[in-house]
Amino acid sequence: SYSHPQHDQTLFEERYLRYISPLGKGNFGSVELCRYDPLGDNTGELVAVKKLQSNKQSNLEDFQKEVNTLHVLHCDYIVKYKGVCYSMGRLSMSLVMEYLPYGSLIGYLEKNKHNINTRRMLLFASQICKGMEYLQSLRYVHRDLAARNILVASETLVKIADFGLTKVIPHNKDYYRVTQPGESPIFWYAPESITESRFSQKSDVWSFGVVLHEIFSYCDIRFNPKRLYMQEIGHNVLGTSISVHLANLLKGNWRLPQPSNCPPKVYVLMWQCWAHDFDERPYFSDLGNQIETMIQDERE
Numbered sequence: 363s364y365s366h367p368q369h370d371q372t373l374f375e376e377r378y379l380r381y382i383s384p385l386g387k388g389n390f391g392s393v394e395l396c397r398y399d400p401l402g403d404n405t406g407e408l409v410a411v412k413k414l415q416s417n418k419q420s421n422l423e424d425f426q427k428e429v430n431t432l433h434v435l436h437c438d439y440i441v442k443y444k445g446v447c448y449s450m451g452r453l454s455m456s457l458v459m460e461y462l463p464y465g466s467l468i469g470y471l472e473k474n475k476h477n478i479n480t481r482r483m484l485l486f487a488s489q490i491c492k493g494m495e496y497l498q499s500l501r502y503v504h505r506d507l508a509a510r511n512i513l514v515a516s517e518t519l520v521k522i523a524d525f526g527l528t529k530v531i532p533h534n535k536d537y538y539r540v541t542q543p544g545e546s547p548i549f550w551y552a553p554e555s556i557t558e559s560r561f562s563q564k565s566d567v568w569s570f571g572v573v574l575h576e577i578f579s580y581c582d583i584r585f586n587p588k589r590l591y592m593q594e595i596g597h598n599v600l601g602t603s604i605s606v607h608l609a610n611l612l613k614g615n616w617r618l619p620q621p622s623n624c625p626p627k628v629y630v631l632m633w634q635c636w637a638h639d640f641d642e643r644p645y646f647s648d649l650g651n652q653i654e655t656m657i658q659d660e661r662e
């Protein structure tokens with residue numbers, strides 16, 4: 363049966379949404395930990411609430427698109443959307459999502475690096491692959507796949523979050539061209555995204571390779587992709603923009619170095635994701651199969 367959009371979205375009443383603490387700043391706003399407590403006795407559930415930063419019309423439209431994107435996604439490896447909360451008489455709105463207690467992958471890996479083995483890192487990588495496979499089955503391109511946007515639900519489960527930059531590929535094309543580059547995470551971008559603002563399932567695969575590098579570097583700030591690229595480009599680049607230097611570096615086949623604790627077979631996987639020609643990059647289904655095989659082989 364046809365579901366009316368406004369009835370389809372679960373409505374959270376602002377008066378029951380109790381603020382607890384800040385969780386972070388995203389693309390279009392801040393995310394806060396709240397308890398939705400209609401009974402007023404602290405038995406309500408903890409939720410992550412993404413507040414729209416400013417009531418600029420453009421942000422509201424983009425935010426509504428993010429809500430519509432998340433609303434249709436149902437996957438164990440994608441952060442669950444719970445509903446919306448209107449405030450200021452529907453002038454402002456917030457996105458209500460499930461709260462994942464362990465936070466982003468960056469903080470988690472840094473804090474727990476000494477008791478996370480290769481097997482667990484491969485498990486997280488395979489879950490991100492499955493989440494991306496699901497996303498692509500709906501013709502979505504995430505465009506901001508990075509460890510900072512992966513959340514940890516438990517010691518054995520991670521989920522993809524932050525769909526602020528996600529786009530749907532039109533049916534007659536296999537890529538999406540962006541007009542407003544905005545604040546671009548170019549160090550996670552494929553070459554064609556840097557030079558032509560071209561985004562596809564294969565540019566998300568490139569970014570996944572960078573996420574693999576982050577995971578096997580335990581998200582150590584010293585080996586952060588931006589830092590490693592800038593060391594190679596040189597910090598005092600003048601004139602031409604950094605993205606031109608980065609595109610040339612990638613064209614010349616320079617890639618992020620093998621992290622110290624990274625098994626050679628995983629570094630080979632990263633290089634598959636970083637093929638300059640996007641047609642040579644594997645699909646997330648191929649990557650998922652290769653990683654599953656590595657997990658079986660991991661005796662640890």
Ligand SMILES: COc1ccc(-c2cccc3nc(Nc4ccc(N5CCN(C)CC5)cc4)nn23)cc1
Pocket residue numbers: 384385386387388389393410441459460461462463464465466469513523524
């Ligand atoms: C970019 O900032 C964020 C922040 C939160 C979220 C988000 C969306 C949807 C669900 C969700 N669950 C959590 N959990 C969470 C838990 C702990 C922390 N940190 C605890 C330690 N603090 C020092 C930093 C925040 C951050 C997020 N965050 N979160 C997305 C992007």
